[in-house]
Amino acid sequence: MSSVQGSTLTSEETDLSTTSLPQRPYQVVVWNDPVNLMSYVSWVFRSYFGHSEARAHELMLQVHHEGRAVVAGGAREKAEKDVTAMHQYGLQATLEESE
Template sequence: MSSAAGSTLTEEGTDLDLQGRVLNSRPYKVVVWNDPVNLMSYVAWVFRSYFGHSREKAHQLMLQVHHEGRSVVASGPREKAERDVTALHGYGLQATLEESE
């Protein structure tokens, strides 16, 4: 194998590594879905307690969940979004993550 072929493989490997990092750095959305179980005041409390949203922002997000059926309550790297979704499940809320466009 020539050194030129070796450098091409290295460049391709680097390109693939960079593509992987770009894909992993895309933001993800944390979506909370409406459910018939949790009280609106509890949902707003979770948004304030877990995410640190202000009372007004938490109330606005809770109303969006209630009226529209869902709300994006946070966004960030995939790993953080996954942790947020898991935490929301622990609070008894229905939550998923979506890849941002």
Template sequence: MSSTAGSTLTHQETDLHLQGVINRPYQVVVWNDPVNLMSYVAWVFRSYFGHSKEKARELMLQVHHRGKAVVSSGAREKMERHVTAMHNYGLQATLEEAE
């Protein structure tokens, strides 16, 4: 895992490119499976991520029809927690580097 701790570069000296590498965003991808119910998946997206009704439904349908959907993106540690939470709900989720 990358960290800026101990870096010899001060914040001002850090160029944009390097900062981009260090703070590279990660994303949580949820994969389709034949067991999880559409109502359940929509409920998880609404209650856990706080997505709106429409957004949750859109993501749920994207998982269902296209096989996967990016449900959240941001700092790595936060995304790791989301992946574990999805596994706790029984959803197949993976952590990926954002494109």
């Protein structure tokens, strides 16, 4: 045990460097492009992410009108996998830390 200014620290308190901190959430952003049809983008959102037809359409319109939409979120590894999948579908996508 370590002693700091007369107080005794437990092994839990001195072993903070090995304690994993909660992971920050990440989000998958799909960007507008001049190549893919809106119907195709909607289909990708439904088939890959499992979004309802209405939600997929809403996200597709957001991509079309605003230039981007957050289509998924979660742990970094999952979000990275989703971005890679979007690239394989031919969509432009990036990963961002959630605020």
